[in-house]
Amino acid sequence: MATPLEQLISMRNEAITRLWEHKYTTATRISVGAATCEHAAGSKAVWELLAHIKAGGGLDGVHIGQVGCVGRCDMEPMVEVVRAREIPAKYVKVTPEKMRRIIEEHIYGGKVIEEWTLNE
Amino acid sequence: MSKKNHKHRVVAVCLGPSCRKKGGQALFDNLKVEIQRAHLSESVEVVETGCRGLCARGPVAHVYPDNITYCRLTPNDATRIVQGHLVSGHPMEDKVSHADRIANRSFRLFGDARFFGKQLRLTLRNCGVIDPENIDEYLAVRGYEALAKSLTGMKPEEVIQAMRDSGLRGRGGGGFPTGVKWNFAATQKADTKYIICNADEGDPGAFMDRSAIEGDPHTILEGMAIGGYAIGAHQGYIYIRAEYPLAVKRLEIALEQARAHNLIGKDILGSGFDFDIEVRLGAGAFVCGEETALIHSIEGERGTPRPRPPYPSVEGLWGKPTVINNVETWANVPVIILDGPEWFASIGTADSKGTKVFAVAGKVRNTGLVEVPMGMTLREIVYDVAGGVEGGRSLKAIQTGGPSGGCIPAQYLDTPVDYESLKGIGSIMGSGGLIVMDETTCMVDVAKYFLEFTMNESCGKCTPCREGTKRMYEILERITSGRGEEHDIELLEELGETVKFASLCGLGQTAPNPILSTIRHFRDEYVAHTRQKRCPAGVCTQLITYEINDACIGCGACARKCPVKCISGETRKLHTIDQSKCIKCGECFAACRFDAVTRS
Numbered sequence: 001m002a003t004p005l006e007q008l009i010s011m012r013n014e015a016i017t018r019l020w021e022h023k024y025t026t027a028t029r030i031s032v033g034a035a036t037c038e039h040a041a042g043s044k045a046v047w048e049l050l051a052h053i054k055a056g057g058g059l060d061g062v063h064i065g066q067v068g069c070v071g072r073c074d075m076e077p078m079v080e081v082v083r084a085r086e087i088p089a090k091y092v093k094v095t096p097e098k099m100r101r102i103i104e105e106h107i108y109g110g111k112v113i114e115e116w117t118l119n120e
Numbered sequence: 121m122s123k124k125n126h127k128h129r130v131v132a133v134c135l136g137p138s139c140r141k142k143g144g145q146a147l148f149d150n151l152k153v154e155i156q157r158a159h160l161s162e163s164v165e166v167v168e169t170g171c172r173g174l175c176a177r178g179p180v181a182h183v184y185p186d187n188i189t190y191c192r193l194t195p196n197d198a199t200r201i202v203q204g205h206l207v208s209g210h211p212m213e214d215k216v217s218h219a220d221r222i223a224n225r226s227f228r229l230f231g232d233a234r235f236f237g238k239q240l241r242l243t244l245r246n247c248g249v250i251d252p253e254n255i256d257e258y259l260a261v262r263g264y265e266a267l268a269k270s271l272t273g274m275k276p277e278e279v280i281q282a283m284r285d286s287g288l289r290g291r292g293g294g295g296f297p298t299g300v301k302w303n304f305a306a307t308q309k310a311d312t313k314y315i316i317c318n319a320d321e322g323d324p325g326a327f328m329d330r331s332a333i334e335g336d337p338h339t340i341l342e343g344m345a346i347g348g349y350a351i352g353a354h355q356g357y358i359y360i361r362a363e364y365p366l367a368v369k370r371l372e373i374a375l376e377q378a379r380a381h382n383l384i385g386k387d388i389l390g391s392g393f394d395f396d397i398e399v400r401l402g403a404g405a406f407v408c409g410e411e412t413a414l415i416h417s418i419e420g421e422r423g424t425p426r427p428r429p430p431y432p433s434v435e436g437l438w439g440k441p442t443v444i445n446n447v448e449t450w451a452n453v454p455v456i457i458l459d460g461p462e463w464f465a466s467i468g469t470a471d472s473k474g475t476k477v478f479a480v481a482g483k484v485r486n487t488g489l490v491e492v493p494m495g496m497t498l499r500e501i502v503y504d505v506a507g508g509v510e511g512g513r514s515l516k517a518i519q520t521g522g523p524s525g526g527c528i529p530a531q532y533l534d535t536p537v538d539y540e541s542l543k544g545i546g547s548i549m550g551s552g553g554l555i556v557m558d559e560t561t562c563m564v565d566v567a568k569y570f571l572e573f574t575m576n577e578s579c580g581k582c583t584p585c586r587e588g589t590k591r592m593y594e595i596l597e598r599i600t601s602g603r604g605e606e607h608d609i610e611l612l613e614e615l616g617e618t619v620k621f622a623s624l625c626g627l628g629q630t631a632p633n634p635i636l637s638t639i640r641h642f643r644d645e646y647v648a649h650t651r652q653k654r655c656p657a658g659v660c661t662q663l664i665t666y667e668i669n670d671a672c673i674g675c676g677a678c679a680r681k682c683p684v685k686c687i688s689g690e691t692r693k694l695h696t697i698d699q700s701k702c703i704k705c706g707e708c709f710a711a712c713r714f715d716a717v718t719r720s
Contacts (some may be wrong), residue, residue: 004268004273004389008265011259016129019185020426035366063253067251069331071248071335072488078248
């Protein structure tokens, strides 16, 4: 009988394998802030836009997910974009309009919109 | 175990100049060979990275997604990393960099933004990082490993000893040593014992618990299960307010997933230990954050406190020994078990170990949630982490501990944040509210604001609190409306001390703190309100008058802004304010571009 720790380790390895298949191997990942504070600041609209694009067949090969808040109340809603071999970019005060431009310029164009990222 | 279970890891070896010189290249080459030999080439990637800033401890390597940093490696360690860690899943403990494990991760995720650079996120380590609704993400960052470790190789007494060695103290505000509390409950002879998580966060402007639960609910469950194992409890309750619907939802999802993985429930991970958790909703009464009132509320009784002793660890929920800790305390438990009590005790000051989460609000540039090591000064928190006072104004005071805490004036900014230091200057650590006030804040008004809150939230069971807060509020009301007398200040002090001394529970015992601390540090403002009937900060509306002086050019901007139309005058001529109609809103003061409207 495996010890609890051994069981946990194999459970973790399975979890990592699952995550790897669905998320980590995706070249681009978008994480939208999703806590009460983020929702109040308007992150739901950003999430719905992404889900809508995804449902319509867009954002192919892009993983969209949600995270809790990192504590930057004054900068919410926050959206993180991680692309392979790039430093993660945290966009602040994101609106659906801004999100569209981030998709155009950063996700597809490969160019970070510096002035919208967290810098302090 | 099959090889399939060990897919997909990245080993990042630093090949910066320093690490390369110390043997980093040979390590890199050896790793590649070893991985090939273990037939892991398809699932493990070895990559080189630039300098990670740990040159003194090089060569270093980082394993993703476990987020384990190894330091002081030699080329021969390649075999141990591959065979021990990647094949068997046991990290090479003696070379794991404990000091930088979590700090590294913050850097990777947040860059070197100043806001994060000075923080040390232990309890918030996963907030904003993982998907809180997917247990896989928590498992991937060593989630539930602390629970498994406790169940595998530690006796309950050893878990309690680890808590004592760590020096962890209750984060709800009281600061009672957690290990001692657990030991009380563990040594009680009883057929049933309980664990409670106090998530009844009620301080105005505080949102530490909400954010922690919404961002990483599994940590709380794991901490509680470890606590249950340590004291011999099989049932836990999370008491949370119904006004946090998202946090409740995430807790329910997390519980369901944890049960499905046999991490909560019967015979956890085959260890024979049973532990289940139930979420209980509170209706949002502030007094229910007090432990005995909270217990009454869970029992279905009216949420009012009772005298202690007996303490809940002896006689708690349904008369059984109960350990009750708040959210942040529980979130610290897995960290201590996982990274060791010695490491935890190395953070902080002599009597306050670890970190503290603060909800920084008020007149500050970057409002938000921060977690800093104990012993950091208030100055560092306000200026380095939170970006300083808004609009470049000067800082007047900091209020910690919410309605139970006190105001700390600017001259104490270099006080280190720990339980004893804050107590020494008339405030408390509290659960983590931190409100920054600038020169435009009236301290009497602040005291009145907090007192109005505690007065409304007093449960009414004991007279000193029920009547005392009401009377103190009336005096403050009198002072701020210009009807105060100078002896009112002494009366407030006397009444405050009495309420503090005679009240039944923490609510009443701490309610006078905002008044007593503002009188202690800002007595001159109280004197100005009572003797000169003047509010120095210009906040108390009934004590200020707006007038128009000769600089007026008669542009009419103020008259157009006035909501009660009490400003009159011909165009290009001096305007006047009808004092009998003026509501002192300050719109004219803000509208005038010629400094012709004065406030006194």
